[in-house]
Amino acid sequence: MFSGRQVACDCQSSRLADLDPFLADxxxxxxxxxxxxxxxxxxxxxxxxxxxxxxxxxxxxxxxxPRPAATS
Structure with missing residues (x-):
């Protein structure tokens, strides 16, 4: 069973930072x-x-x- 969340929007790239508090929550x-x-x-x-x-x-x-760190 999928237990994740998805977030999508149709907005201007300059406004994407407005979503940061919501995504952080x-x-x-x-x-x-x-x-x-x-x-x-x-x-x-x-x-x-x-x-x-x-x-x-x-x-x-x-x-x-910087070179991305390897994931485990």
Whole structure:
């Protein structure tokens, strides 16, 4: 049985930060809380333990981010 929560919205990216208090109350957080603005980071995991991180820079300027820590 699924016991998770899903949150979705159709809002402007500049307003997404308004959801932070709501998401914090739900205990929802991302794998990369310190990601630069405009940088989308997604971790995909396989049942065998392999993980991949995809990075998409939606901004116009280059950004750097530290190598993500391995997950257990």
């Amino acid at each position: 739900l205990g929802v957080g991302g794998d990369f809380p310190d990601a630069a603005a405009g940088l989308e980071l997604v971790r995909r995991s396989h049942p065998d333990g392999r993980t991949y991180v995809f990075a998409i820079n939606h901004g116009n300027d280059p950004v750097e981010f």
